[in-house]
Amino acid sequence: MEITVHRPDELTPALRAAWHGAMDESPEYANPFLAPEFASGVGRFRGGARVAVLREGGEPVGFLPYERGPFGIGRAIGLGLSDCQALVHRPGVAWNTRELLRACGLSVFEFDHLVCEQRPFGPHVTGTFASPVIDVRPGGGTYAEWLRSTYPGLAKTTLKKERRLGRDIGEVRFVFDERDPRVLRTLMRWKSAQYRRTGRMDRFSRPWIVGLVDHLFGVREEHCTGVLSVLYAGDRPVAAHFGPRSRTVLAAWFTAYDPELPSYSPGLMMHLRTAEAAARHGVTLVDLGRGDKEYKDWLKTRELRVAEGFAARPHPVALAHRLWRRPVRGLRNTVLAHPGLREPADRLLRTAGTLRTRGRDSATTVRPRPGPRAG
Structure with missing residues (x-):
């Protein structure tokens, strides 16, 4: 497996066509968040946007859009905005996750809406969730x-x-x-x-x-x-x-x-x-x-089901990132999964939002200057 890394705007028309072809061959990759156009859009505003191109026999067979941050910390492209993430590939293609991360210069790759059919990422999944x-x-x-x-x-x-x-x-x-x-x-x-x-x-x-x-x-x-x-x-x-x-x-x-x-x-x-x-x-x-x-x-x-987790290779940065991020995710998921916790949390956020909005409105109110004193 040959793996090369490109900026989204460096993809040739032939590579985009191969990416589109991979989307068309598998229904689970038909989501627009998995299209090269979405990756290119993110790349216009996020300097770390990259695409790993996987080739077999010289032919492009897989595409992983991601964002690379400091110290090789990687995340699915548009993490926090994208509701569907995957390595888009032709049917039957397999890859070694550690080799993929090494080729991308990543110590860890974080995802939160991964298509569950991504079996090579399976050992790195920390939870799966319903996506209506x-x-x-x-x-x-x-x-x-x-x-x-x-x-x-x-x-x-x-x-x-x-x-x-x-x-x-x-x-x-x-x-x-x-x-x-x-x-x-x-x-x-x-x-x-x-x-x-x-x-x-x-x-x-x-x-x-x-x-x-x-x-x-x-x-x-x-x-x-x-x-x-x-x-x-x-x-x-x-x-x-x-x-x-x-x-x-x-x-x-x-x-x-x-x-x-x-x-x-x-x-x-x-x-x-x-x-x-x-x-x-x-x-x-x-x-x-x-x-x-x-x-x-x-x-x-x-x-549908989507997965979240951290694909990592042995590296101190990967360990530190997981120790920092995983408890935060775990707490959030626990609150969201239990109505008895979620509803009070929503009320607290709404109260904070009301106070914040009132404070902002008060701060931006234009108060009249006092006029000159009589006499």
């Missing part, structure tokens, strides 16, 4: 039919709220592939406000993430296209989603709604309309991403 998905044509019928039969109360309530939204605000309409960048900016503002309210890290406070989303919005390729979907009431956007899609898979990535309209459940309407429209545009699967959320339990038709 929507089959947009479950059982050969439509997703709307499946939802009505599975959750009749939810479907009826959502339809009732949609009619009320149309009466109160304006006629409800949906655009699957909106090309207005101003609406993308609106989505980012909504999402930032949501992150702050719930005490989470505001991803859109990081310029490289904003840059990546802007870049992907302009990508229009077969294996990776940035799709902005918008729910309107009249001319007013009330909910929006942005995520990449391949020919058959749409990744649910950033969804948010107008914070002035929560009583209408516009976020849930958004997900339902997106799944229905995706089916009409050739998508067969909507990947909701790893995570226990009530809305995902309602929307999913089944679950």
Whole structure:
């Protein structure tokens, strides 16, 4: 096995075509986060982005996109943003993990949404987790039919709220592939406000993430296209989603709604309309991403499994990295896996988010200067 390392923008058209071919040959690699276009997008804003190309008999047969940090600490490309990670390869290809890491100059390789079929990484997996998905044509019928039969109360309530939204605000309409960048900016503002309210890290406070989303919005390729979907009431956007899609898979990535309209459940309407429209545009699967959320339990038709862990070779840096990262991950996973712990943690984060938002608003309030004294 010959292994060479390249920057994403150094990949030749022939290598990109071979990568696309490997995606097409295996359904588990059809996710747009595994496309060379996503790796190239990250590479525009992250200097450590690399791609390992595996060759057999001179022919490229596998591609591992990753990010290399100081001291040879590696991570799956877009770790923390990507909901699907893998060494994309042609069927039947095997590799030696230590040799792969050595060729990449890595002491450790961290992943958290690894496709479970990656057997050579198996000994390095520390846990597997459910990743809910929507089959947009479950059982050969439509997703709307499946939802009505599975959750009749939810479907009826959502339809009732949609009619009320149309009466109160304006006629409800949906655009699957909106090309207005101003609406993308609106989505980012909504999402930032949501992150702050719930005490989470505001991803859109990081310029490289904003840059990546802007870049992907302009990508229009077969294996990776940035799709902005918008729910309107009249001319007013009330909910929006942005995520990449391949020919058959749409990744649910950033969804948010107008914070002035929560009583209408516009976020849930958004997900339902997106799944229905995706089916009409050739998508067969909507990947909701790893995570226990009530809305995902309602929307999913089944679950995939993804793995997290640390592939490592004997090296002091690898040992130190695992000793630092593994307890943090373990604590987070324990909290997320137990509602008795997760719910109090969510309340604490929301309280912190409320206090932080109020403090920020107070700090940015412009106070009038005292006027001149009389006399």
